[in-house]
Amino acid sequence: MINYKTHPDWEKEVQKLTNGKGVEHIVEVVGGSSIAKSIDALASQGHIYVIGFLENMEANVNLFALLAKQARIQGINLGDHRAFEDFNKDLDQINIDPVIDTVYSFDQAKEAYEHQMEGAFGKIVIDFNK
Structure with missing residues (x-):
């Protein structure tokens, strides 16, 4: 697991940990500039699944890097309960x-959102039964 806070250039850490191969699948939730990092972290013919855009709904993509890796980027919308x-x-x-x-x-929902805005590593969960 790579923490983006301790490794801001996490795509380089991915390449290091995979001996330069990259990863085959990336679930992209940040969008914006993170898309370029995801492409850099990707293995040849890898897949990026975009399910969110916490940073930005628009992204600049290096088309040469995308083509050189023969990468696939797929947007994913939320589905119904059965699909989930x-x-x-x-x-x-x-x-x-x-x-x-x-x-x-x-009751701590406000703190949860504040924590998210500070930059969490992983998911922030609000438990309605807690």
């Missing part, structure tokens, strides 16, 4: 667990 359940079953099968930064109670 199917997605979670697939994640379980390939042993991918989300990184949870902090779990807040509903």
Whole structure:
């Protein structure tokens, strides 16, 4: 796991950890300038799945880097509840667990959003039952 706060050039760390190969799949939630970093971290013929744009809805993309890696970028919208359940079953099968930064109670929602704005590593969860 690579923390973007301790490794602001996380794409270089990905390349280092993979001996220059890069990774085959990236779930991109930041958008903006992060797309370029995702392309740099990608393996040849890798996939980037864009599901969010926390930084910016627009991005500058180095088309040469995209073409050289024969990368695929796919936007993903939210689906229905059944699709979400199917997605979670697939994640379980390939042993991918989300990184949870902090779990807040509903009464702490304001603190949760403040924490997110400060830059969390992983997901911020608001537990309605807590």
